[in-house]
Amino acid sequence: MSFCARLDRADQMAALLECLLMQNSDDAVHVVVDAANVEFHVLGRSKTTRARLTFPSGCFQAYEARDEHDNEFVDGADQEALALSLDGGGLVDCLRILGDCDVSLSYAQRDEIVKLTLEEPGAFTACDLCALDAGDDEDLFQDDLRDAFAAAAPACTLLAASAALRDVVQDLDESAVAAQYIRLSVGRQRARFSARGSTGTVEIDVPRDAFVLFEPPPRRTGWKYRTGAFLHAMRALPHARETCVRVSPQGILGVQHLVDSDSGEDKIFLEHMVCALEEEEPDLEEEADDESERPPSVVASPAF
Numbered sequence: 001m002s003f004c005a006r007l008d009r010a011d012q013m014a015a016l017l018e019c020l021l022m023q024n025s026d027d028a029v030h031v032v033v034d035a036a037n038v039e040f041h042v043l044g045r046s047k048t049t050r051a052r053l054t055f056p057s058g059c060f061q062a063y064e065a066r067d068e069h070d071n072e073f074v075d076g077a078d079q080e081a082l083a084l085s086l087d088g089g090g091l092v093d094c095l096r097i098l099g100d101c102d103v104s105l106s107y108a109q110r111d112e113i114v115k116l117t118l119e120e121p122g123a124f125t126a127c128d129l130c131a132l133d134a135g136d137d138e139d140l141f142q143d144d145l146r147d148a149f150a151a152a153a154p155a156c157t158l159l160a161a162s163a164a165l166r167d168v169v170q171d172l173d174e175s176a177v178a179a180q181y182i183r184l185s186v187g188r189q190r191a192r193f194s195a196r197g198s199t200g201t202v203e204i205d206v207p208r209d210a211f212v213l214f215e216p217p218p219r220r221t222g223w224k225y226r227t228g229a230f231l232h233a234m235r236a237l238p239h240a241r242e243t244c245v246r247v248s249p250q251g252i253l254g255v256q257h258l259v260d261s262d263s264g265e266d267k268i269f270l271e272h273m274v275c276a277l278e279e280e281e282p283d284l285e286e287e288a289d290d291e292s293e294r295p296p297s298v299v300a301s302p303a304f
Contacts, residue, residue: 007061191214
């Protein structure tokens with residue numbers, strides 16, 4: 001199996017991979033290549049989070065992938081995908097070194113080395129990364145979290161221009177330093193993001209008119225997520241054009257960011273899934289408040 005591609009800019013891939021990685025930059029990144037896409041996966045160590053970054057083949061200037069029989073991958077054909085794992089921090093460092101120039105990426109399974117090369121007049125820069133394994137990670141292909149998320153229609157769906165959510169998440173990020181969780185609740189008129197820390201509580205209401213698509217649950221319902229996991233799922237907001245937030249009936253949070261490719265071809269997708277800390281019943285007090293015409297607000301109150 002082998003893979004070779006040419007990318008317009010290394011820095012865009014580096015920035016999006018940083019959004020994929022958890023706080024520990026030594027996370028393993030699982031790479032899956034087929035005829036249509038190059039996918040980067042990061043699995044949370046507790047298996048309650050999962051992230052995937054997808055670069056369609058159209059995002060590359062040149063793209064070629066071959067199977068174990070040295071046949072070129074064909075979209076829709078029954079061919080086993082090429083899979084390997086890399087050190088996430090090392091991959092980002094190599095891409096950062098190569099900067100905003102055209103970069104070639106190649107991998108041959110017989111060598112188990114990923115090569116990133118940059119050719120300029122009078123200069124040649126190369127960065128080699130050894131594959132951590134052959135990609136036989138059962139957890140990568142047995143995606144129970146994604147299966148559970150897709151098993152039923154979402155309890156709610158929120159689609160917004162990413163810029164509309166950046167200030168909301170920025171305020172949460174600054175206010176939730178000591179908060180154990182961030183709560184998302186959705187009613188008929190607004191979505192509420194709240195965090196409670198040692199120094200106080202912040203609540204941010206976003207009216208339904210701020211969303212491109214707003215599909216709430218039948219009754220206002222809220223879900224709690226670990227602060228770090230929730231904010232990590234939102235790290236790509238500065239790079240994205242649109243962001244879709246969905247919650248499954250079991251409370252699994254699915255966040256999908258749509259990013260414009262530097263090549264102008266196809267779109268890049270970055271997806272996160274996060275398990276809720278607990279399932280919540282409909283909030284009757286907030287539901288009554290949701291019926292009011294209270295304007296969107298940011299409310300801060302001291303901790304009890």
